[in-house]
Amino acid sequence: MALSDVFLFAGAFLLTALAFFLGRKPNMLPPGPKGWPVIGNIFDMPTKSNWLTYAEWGRKYGPICSVNLMGQRMIIVNDAKILAELDRKGAIYSDRPRLEMAGELVGYAKTVVLLRYNTSFRNCRKHISKMMGTINSIQKYLPMEEHETRRLLKRVLANPGNLNESLRKTSGSIILKVTYGIDVQEENDPFVKLIESSNTNFGIATTPGTFLVDNFPALRHLPENWPGAGFKRLAKKWAEIFDNVIEVPYAFTKGQMDAGIAPPSFLSSALADEEGLSPSKLLDIKHTAASLYGAGADTTVSAQYAFFLAMILYPYVQKKAQAEIDAVVGSDRLPGFMDRENLPYINAIVSEVLRWNSVAPIGFPHTAMEDGIVGGYFVPKGSIIITNLWQILHDAEVYPDPFTFDPSRFIAFPGKEVQRDPRHACFGYGRRYCAGSHLAEASLFICFAMSLAVFDITNAVENGVSVVPVYESMSGIVSHPKPFKYCIKPRSERASALVLADNF
Template sequence: MFPSSSSVYALAILVVIVTYAWQRRSRNVLLPPGPPGYPIIRNVYDIPQGYAWLAYNEWAKTYGDVFRVEAFGKTTIILNSLKAAMELLDKKSSNSSDRPRLVMADELMGWEWDFAHMAYSDRWRRHRRVFHQYFQPRNLASYYPIQKKVTATLLSQLGRSPENFAAHIRQHVSSVVLNAAYGYEVQAENDFYIQLAHKALQPLLSSVHAGHYLVDFLPFLKHVPRAGFKRRAEEWAVNTRALRDIPFNNVKQDIANGTGKQSFVSDNLDKINNDATLANREEEAEIIRNCAALVYLAGSDTSAAVVRSWFLAMAHHPDTQRKAQAEVERVVGDSRLPDFEDRPAMPYVEAMLLEVMRWAVITPLGVPHRMVKDDVYGGYRIPAGTTVTANVWAIFHDEQIYPEPFRFDPERFLKDGKLVFDQPDPTTIGAFGFGRRICPGRYLASNSSWIAIVSILATYNISKAKDERGNTIEPLIEFTDGVVSHPKPFTVSITPRSENSKKLVEAATQDMSS
């Protein structure tokens, strides 16, 4: 993945020698400990190329819960404890809400429009404001109809072709975000927009955290002609721009044709077009375009990972599934499907969703932060410009915080049948990020996951599948590498709970299609 040209390496050596000489002058500064590394290049060969959160968790046993890795003059500090992450990224978020420069992802692959990557700046604040105003909690009820409609479709699909449950889940979550962002209704699992998001996202997953591409350490390499990584980046950038532009431009065309549907894009375009005081409509339209694409991209991936992880947990924990089903039956009976107003009356299901996010960490390292000014933690100096990464996986598997952390146990969040956070709520300590960079779409994502899970509990049983000889197929508890971690492909059995549950699914499908 690194350029191989001898001239490139010669130039790189000159740069790192200068950098190393500058570093020598600062050796008296007390930085967090870390692997010793080599002169000049430091830890470039130590940085994990896969499942970094597991390696960092092991390193913490040697170097402590806060340690550093360095490469070519760039320092990354890893926070492996809840205390350190909350102190630096939450309590001091005004100083830690910047983002590091992502040369490969943003400058070469074209993701600079993704405001999750943007520097802590007025540009980021303007994007955040537009996004939050539309997807804040008080507006969530407006999405209930589409969330229920696509959930009815999901239930019907699980009855017809349960073996394709992973594709059905992706269609479900993509349908919600595409409708919310663009007013677009997904018609099939192989929908163009679903496939586009998948193609655009895959290269990004390995390029957010430094270590995969040398150009992130030595930015001047992006100017080297004909470098292999640049050719790949140019190919990937085609999908990056398509994901951002195609659905947005289609909405604009629909509005011009008089066929536009209500959505984030149409509502906000209408707002700026009717604002006579607005100085630069093109800039505002760009913000709308970028925010909509982030809804489309992030929402369709993270929520799918949550629901698939829940399927995996249910196959391994039938007793937990039965307890959740009993709660659903107690609240809604057997004459209707669950609805959003039932959510407060189902603490066990709520605890189950929280435990999925803790047990199967969807974003194990989150998105890296960057320090704006010098800071101090635990007696160590955290210099301005340093990249700071929270090992969310390590936090969620810390036995001092969550006893028996590898055990799936929703009851860790319950006491006397009520939600009690003697063990921290994972959604407030890293599942959706930290501080001012916490995910603004978390409420919509949570609702989409909840309505899918509770509706499946009401109508289906999930268990381990059997092969043609009747032998149990163990669904392995394994997860993919990357910024967003999904369960690796697995097989389960999905069967209707009863004849009545079949009728409920049929009735819901008919109601939503009428």
Template sequence: MSRFLYDYSTLLYLCAGITFVVLITLSSRTRRRYPPGPKGLPIVGNLFDVPTDHGWKRYQEIGKEYGSDIVHFQVFGSHIVVVNTAKAARELLDKRSNIYSDKQRSVMIHELTGWHRNFSLMPYGEGWRTRRRLFHQHFRPMAVPQYHTRQLKAVHGLVQSLFEAPQNYKEHIRFMAGSAILDIIFAFDIQPGDPRIEIVEKGVQTATEFMCSGVYLVDVFPILKHLPSWFPGAGFKRQAAKWKALVDDMHEIPYYQFKQTMREGKAKPCFASTLLSSAAENDEDSLESLDEIFMSLTGTAYVAGSDTTISALNTFVLAMTMFPETQAAAQEELDRVLGRKRLPDFDDRDSMPYLTAMVYELLRWHSVLPLGLPHRTLADDEYNGYFIPAGTVIVGNCWGMLHDDDLFPDPDVFRPERFLNADGTLNSDAHFPIETFGFGRRICPGRYFAQDLLWLTIANVLAACSIERVVDEKGFEVRPTGDMTPRVLSMPEPFECNIRPRFSGAEALVRSACLND
């Protein structure tokens, strides 16, 4: 009997101990504080609090409401943290990039639409690192000057097109960006109507459609991917199949066409030729296994370079129409250096700090991707006493960071002088808008190429053209509202402007430049 009482009391103590440990554990969990944010509803959480349109503005407002530089949402049990300040982004996404560099897996992206090949969307791991390393070799600061001649040729062609049909400036910008990048990637001499540019444009367009479609239910409930495409409610599978055909063509057709020119000995030096030549020492089986990596690189280069350049340059045209005083200041600098006797090239950049400041302000004023591309945490973390669990989606509000009143007074005004000293030289202490290119290990590796192309395009367009407001029937100038499209890839809403030659000899200068390219 005593032995029974002893065993029973031991069991009671054991159960009490386990209960105590469980209570302590649960208590410690309940004491964990998530960053502040809307309270949410049972089960769905903050599903109805996550903004779908102009989210970058709403997230900034929520941050101010809670007095926090990061805010928290929870949707169907998944955590989302929005980072609204450059300080918080540096601390989390840059300094702790070892755990903030993953990507959220998406059934639509990684399984159904073919966008798994885009390495900017790949999960953090060896496959991503291999692609990133190869890409960086060809687009690091010391490498991008090799592309300047081809960039210059495309820009001269753009300015000539603006003279011939200025009302179609959006189409001209799109063609310039696409043809320049295809020339650099594959050495393709693209002319208007070339089917290759149509192929890649259709593929890129699927990304815009996908990003503007919101969240797909299959990404919330992945089991839905097993539904047959004919099943009611499975329209996402039919749409994904259409997109996948276009995305696969974008990656495969130009690449295999170029690979055939390599076999025939007709290929010209370019990004793809360097990749394939470096692998030529491998046997044929090994080379075939590298095709997926190389298609990932060439496809990502096109997608990353085309739509972002197009959006940024359309924003530039809007800014010049809204803020003509900045255009006048840039043109005064161009005339002082060039004397209207030639068009600018990269050798002039050091002599034109205002033009460089204008590029910086363009990147700041409206980011092409105002909310960037989300990251995902690989481990639990803590920031300012707030708990950020592993698997949290991290959204970097680039727009909010670059419209911070403390860093950029009157942030809605386009003002290149923010980046200049009183004597007109570049201010090395000014906050460069690096946030528009992303964060940490996921920062855009093509940013040096992009900045070069933007500078060259802006300098040449302003050297030869005037961008002016339209005049209404009463003779008054019409100032654009400055409205931007509301979703992930954001660019100006339609607006009107006039583009014309600046001076009598501008057209002759451009024709001469095109003949010499």
């Protein structure tokens, strides 16, 4: 070998080594647990609290890792910087995976949350953004939000042991009023009952590992009466309920419009704005309306329920918040959204609830629409992308002491900067970022401020012993704190009088 060839070979070797150490091969998949032949990592997948397993994989394999599910590549992101990269590249990372049970057999693929990234999706998002996409656009809903929250206070005062149901009723009332102009009955409302039933089915159907057909799609072709095909009979039953969710509230609002008595709502406005609707556009509007309840009510309830738990676990936070309300608002009226700018600590509580309680711990899966590079690794077209929002919002390097509920993280004072706003992650990313975030935050602020103004939220006492609740999250696409014991009492007779006042 000539000396020049030796130098050429050595130079090529050094360049290759340098490229390996300074960067990664563009076709190198993210690392992850070693799987089995054919089936890959099927048996490595968690069946509950999957965000904890994904976080552990992140610590072991790095901020972006991957698994193979019988040939289906799944990419798992545990890092805010990579999440931001996905956000910037939202045009190719905003599709949804095909879910056999929930999406195809039941029909939830028609909802905004599962809709593929296509023209129908963009039409639905356009309708939602027009209705509630900005702070200005939600102003018209604020009086109604405050009215419904006052009704919540009355429910809690009359029956404090029924907190979760009262929160659900309030969120359901707000969404049905906004979406369809429906005034919800105080007891046994048929619309709430129908939609809550479908929401429950959605939660079960979308939970990973619940139905074998999601891993073995060919099973969907089994005849309904064959052994092992019970999921098809269940899907048929759930599909009928979902069809009613789409058509029954729509028919109610359309009937009111025809009679000239329909109050303003998303549906009435969308139908009035679109003259000569084509069948496809009408379906888009119907499905958008049906999606709003599921997307808004369940997530809001999770955050509100977590707030009440946090007030028990961190009583000094509650006292500081109540002192701020007393100083700014006084005791002669309830706080409202108009007080938001003057209640920075209540705003900080909203931010900390969004961070501390991960309503959607892993968000909802996205799908890569084409080959790409993320975090220096190759992400093949069709890969399912999971973003571990729970881990990102509990990263100790960004949020010191991350499991402590501490609103002061988001209040600056001399010598102390605020920690990162959780909204960079908690509402999703890319073209799937929550279009209803402004309305959701308004609901949280009004609920927290009004509740703190009139109630003391403390530990339950059993046999003379204070019961200290434990914060645990239930598994699911939308996660709720597990039920806990509590005591809710009015702060004073004046507070009770404010709750019972009929001047609204």
